[in-house]
Amino acid sequence: xxxxxxxxxSLSSPEAKAxxxxxxxxxNLRTEPRAVRVTIISLAIAFLTVFVVMPLVLVFAQAFSxxxxxxITALAxxxxxxxxxxxxxxxxxxxxxxxxxxxxxxxxxxxxxFPGKTFLITLIDLPFSVSPVISGLVFVLLFGAQGYxxxxxxxxxxxxxxxxxxIALATTFVTFPFVxxxxxxxxxxxxxxxxxxxISLGASGLQTFFRVTLPNIKWGVLYGVLxxxxxxxxxxxxxxxxxxxxxxxxxxxxxxxxxxxxxxxFVAAFAIASLLAxxxxxxxxxxxxxxxxxxxxxxxxx
Amino acid sequence: MSAIAARRRTLPGFGLTMGLTLTWLSVxxxxxxxxxxxxxxxxxxxxxxxxxxxxxxxxxxxxxFGLAFAAACVNLVMGSIIVWALVRYRFPxxxxxxxxxxxxxxxxxxxxxxxxxxxxAEKGWLGAPLAALGIKVAFTPLGIFVAMIFIGIPFxxxxxxxxxxxxxxxxEEAAGSxxxxxxxTITRVILPSLAPALLTGLALAFAxxxxxxxxxxxxxxNLPNVxxxxxxxxxxRLSEFRYADATAIAVVMLVVSFVIIFxxxxxxxxxxNRVPVH
Numbered sequence: 326x327x328x329x330x331x332x333x334x335s336l337s338s339p340e341a342k343a344x345x346x347x348x349x350x351x352x353n354l355r356t357e358p359r360a361v362r363v364t365i366i367s368l369a370i371a372f373l374t375v376f377v378v379m380p381l382v383l384v385f386a387q388a389f390s391x392x393x394x395x396x397i398t399a400l401a402x403x404x405x406x407x408x409x410x411x412x413x414x415x416x417x418x419x420x421x422x423x424x425x426x427x428x429x430x431x432x433x434x435x436x437x438x439f440p441g442k443t444f445l446i447t448l449i450d451l452p453f454s455v456s457p458v459i460s461g462l463v464f465v466l467l468f469g470a471q472g473y474x475x476x477x478x479x480x481x482x483x484x485x486x487x488x489x490x491x492i493a494l495a496t497t498f499v500t501f502p503f504v505x506x507x508x509x510x511x512x513x514x515x516x517x518x519x520x521x522x523x524i525s526l527g528a529s530g531l532q533t534f535f536r537v538t539l540p541n542i543k544w545g546v547l548y549g550v551l552x553x554x555x556x557x558x559x560x561x562x563x564x565x566x567x568x569x570x571x572x573x574x575x576x577x578x579x580x581x582x583x584x585x586x587x588x589x590x591f592v593a594a595f596a597i598a599s600l601l602a603x604x605x606x607x608x609x610x611x612x613x614x615x616x617x618x619x620x621x622x623x624x625x626x627x
Numbered sequence: 628m629s630a631i632a633a634r635r636r637t638l639p640g641f642g643l644t645m646g647l648t649l650t651w652l653s654v655x656x657x658x659x660x661x662x663x664x665x666x667x668x669x670x671x672x673x674x675x676x677x678x679x680x681x682x683x684x685x686x687x688x689x690x691x692f693g694l695a696f697a698a699a700c701v702n703l704v705m706g707s708i709i710v711w712a713l714v715r716y717r718f719p720x721x722x723x724x725x726x727x728x729x730x731x732x733x734x735x736x737x738x739x740x741x742x743x744x745x746x747x748a749e750k751g752w753l754g755a756p757l758a759a760l761g762i763k764v765a766f767t768p769l770g771i772f773v774a775m776i777f778i779g780i781p782f783x784x785x786x787x788x789x790x791x792x793x794x795x796x797x798x799e800e801a802a803g804s805x806x807x808x809x810x811x812t813i814t815r816v817i818l819p820s821l822a823p824a825l826l827t828g829l830a831l832a833f834a835x836x837x838x839x840x841x842x843x844x845x846x847x848x849n850l851p852n853v854x855x856x857x858x859x860x861x862x863x864r865l866s867e868f869r870y871a872d873a874t875a876i877a878v879v880m881l882v883v884s885f886v887i888i889f890x891x892x893x894x895x896x897x898x899x900n901r902v903p904v905h
Binding site for chain 1: 639645648666705713724729733734739753799800837838861868880881884885
């Protein structure tokens with residue numbers, strides 16, 4: 326058995342080499358010497374290892390550095406549970422709002438022609454290029470101590486800053502473009518023929534949307550929601566400005582990471598951080614799967 | 628043309644969805660941003676100038692813009708190397724490395740901040756060997772630089788990668804068979820085709836690093852005039868109720884962001900209008 330394998334290897338190996346050489350000669354015009362290739366691959370791997378892999382591994386190593394019991398105890402703290410609950414609530418609010426907006430905006434922008442379309446898309450994209458701190462600041466200027474709506478809010482006894490509505494607003498601002506940006510190119514590519522057919526067969530607008538459009542864009546919707554949710558749960562700068570850091574009340578998970586870290590409670594800080602890191606990793610895996618599905622769908626349709 | 632336009636109008640809901648889109652866009656984005664600009668007009672030009680030319684503000688802006696540009700340049704070079712390795716070569720773990728390029732996008736900035744700080748602190752996995760060499764990273768401007776490099780990685784890679792993938796192999800082969808050396812082919816044929824994407828990636832990485840807060844403040848040390856970034860100075864001014872100061876700094880940063888968006892849009896139009904290399 327072993328002899329046979331050894332034989333076949335020794336036989337096929339020069340052949341394989343010859344084949345490789347022939348292929349190499351053909352590709353010679355499009356590739357670099359071996360030393361250059363190895364250097365470039367090593368540089369890429371080394372850079373990604375130092376800047377991406379090591380920080381990720383470190384989060385989990387620190388979180389479990391005092392054992393699994395310390396990890397679980399840290400997560401079971403009332404403050405941690407309150408932060409997790411608030412994070413889920415805020416993400417649910419802002420993802421829902423941005424999902425509805427994304428669907429509505431994508432319908433208007435992708436299915437109709439009108440002047441100023443590019444400009445409108447640029448406006449939707451704005452939050453991507455605004456510093457998170459400024460995204461929080463704008464709401465402080467509207468609702469804060471010297472804000473434009475200050476007296477109106479006081480008269481009606483509405484609390485926005487340092488409370489859930491402010492955190493949800495800032496998060497919605499920051500995550501505004503995700504769903505719309507995922508859907509607009511997808512729906513533009515799909516055109517309007519199927520919808521026109523449905524309408525001409527007598528379907529209502531809503532029926533057409535739910536029975537024709539939505540099934541076509543469901544993976545795109547999921548993709549947008551996924552990215553929107555990851556950012557909503559992880560947002561730090563904008564939320565930090567509007568939250569007021571009231572312990573057990575207005576601290577989301579990223580804010581609690583900061584507080585625990587500043588108090589040298591490293592295991593607890595990294596335990597919360599590890600949950601957020603897991604969220605990021607799950608999001609990335611799901612994103613990769615969805616991207617393949619979206620690309621695959623394209624291939625089948627065209 | 629008009630037939631197409633007329634047919635498109637047969638779909639219902641344009642008025643309703645466009646109305647909702649514009650309303651919601653105004654409520655969430657335009658009015659809050661407009662409020663910021665309105666607030667800044669309440670300052671006289673002298674006040675505005677006095678805030679911006681104060682030593683601490685100038686230093687914060689210098690730290691943010693200077694280090695963000697340096698980090699974006701590192702991202703440009705390293706991003707190009709990563710793209711080249713991912714697109715042109717096959718090596719074990721390639722798909723995993725391709726996927727983890729997006730980690731800085733997906734990882735919450737506060738998590739990145741504490742992780743990088745622990746990694747580069749004097750007793751950290753990388754901080755310790757660096758400290759032995761006499762290099763202190765955490766709690767110095769170098770730490771800010773490191774964090775800005777981290778968050779900028781995906782921008783260059785993800786803008787350049789699809790362009791390199793779509794590059795027609797024949798033009799390279801043509802250059803090669805016409806006697807160009809490999810180096811000439813890369814610098815005279817490939818690089819010019821990638822130039823718009825490279826510049827776009829550079830601009831996006833720069834814009835992101837300038838405004839970055841979460842991943843920077845843990846590792847920065849936050850010493851006024853030395854390692855204090857502009858977004859942190861905004862937060863500090865807010866906590867001191869010096870809203871005018873916060874507003875003035877924010878307006879400067881916003882205007883720079885808008886200029887960058889404009890430049891990126893222009894770059895993309897330039898890339899589209901160039902003679903396609905097919």
